[in-house]
Amino acid sequence: EDQVTQSPEALRLQEGESSSLNCSYTVSGLRGLFWYRQDPGKGPEFLFTLYSAGEEKEKERLKATLTKKESFLHITAPKPEDSATYLCAVRNSNYQLIWGAGTKLIIKP
Amino acid sequence: EPEVTQTPSHQVTQMGQEVILRCVPISNHLYFYWYRQILGQKVEFLVSFYNNEISEKSEIFDDQFSVERPDGSNFTLKIRSTKLEDSAMYFCASSDLLAETYEQYFGPGTRLTVT
Numbered sequence: 767e768d769q770v771t772q773s774p775e776a777l778r779l780q781e782g783e784s785s786s787l788n789c790s791y792t793v794s795g796l797r798g799l800f801w802y803r804q805d806p807g808k809g810p811e812f813l814f815t816l817y818s819a820g821e822e823k824e825k826e827r828l829k830a831t832l833t834k835k836e837s838f839l840h841i842t843a844p845k846p847e848d849s850a851t852y853l854c855a856v857r858n859s860n861y862q863l864i865w866g867a868g869t870k871l872i873i874k875p
Numbered sequence: 876e877p878e879v880t881q882t883p884s885h886q887v888t889q890m891g892q893e894v895i896l897r898c899v900p901i902s903n904h905l906y907f908y909w910y911r912q913i914l915g916q917k918v919e920f921l922v923s924f925y926n927n928e929i930s931e932k933s934e935i936f937d938d939q940f941s942v943e944r945p946d947g948s949n950f951t952l953k954i955r956s957t958k959l960e961d962s963a964m965y966f967c968a969s970s971d972l973l974a975e976t977y978e979q980y981f982g983p984g985t986r987l988t989v990t
Binding site (some may be wrong): 797798800802807808809810811812815853855857860861862863864865866867868 | 879916917918919920923931933964966968977978979980981982983984986
């Protein structure tokens with residue numbers, strides 16, 4: 767069964783304190799791994815797509831990496847505006863998105 | 876920047892009533908999707924739509940649900956007889972079939988409350 771597990775469920779950091787969020791997955795025929803950001807009461811906002819092990823993508827303070835079993839979202843020197851829930855999703859061989867439960871990130875000033 | 880829009884932002888309905896949720900996808904996109912997210916839970920896939928027909932649907936998308944593209948811009952989700960457990964945020968998304976990365980762009984959602 768296709769499955770996505772994100773950890774930790776919640777993460778509190780001080781402003782400037784770097785850390786990583788994990789997304790581990792089992793999927794039949796990976797057709798891409800996606801990271802989204804979701805603010806309360808809003809729709810998911812696309813961040814990155816990764817397709818193959820070893821691939822990395824960067825955007826501002828965020829960097830996403832991918833291995834055959836997991837992906838990491840590294841956040842460097844975060845700011846309070848980076849506070850959000852970060853969602854990971856994988857697309858399987860049927861081109862369906864399977865979602866993780868998300869990591870709620872809180873950055874304290 | 877083009878974006879997906881959804882109306883209404885909040886819909887309150889009584890159990891057993893029909894509701895129609897509306898979406899305007901990004902104009903040059905060809906694939907359309909509906910997802911739901913019950914408060915505090917994961918995003919769940921409902922249905923995908925391409926070339927005026929359903930391409931994939933989940934177990935959640937039973938006979939109470941239907942989708943339609945009534946004109947060149949709108950994409951609707953109808954729930955025929957709402958149940959309490961249909962209360963959730965409903966997100967519409969669209970993607971460009973030709974885009975290299977196939978990413979889906981989401982609307983702001985409609986909060987459906989069934990009483």
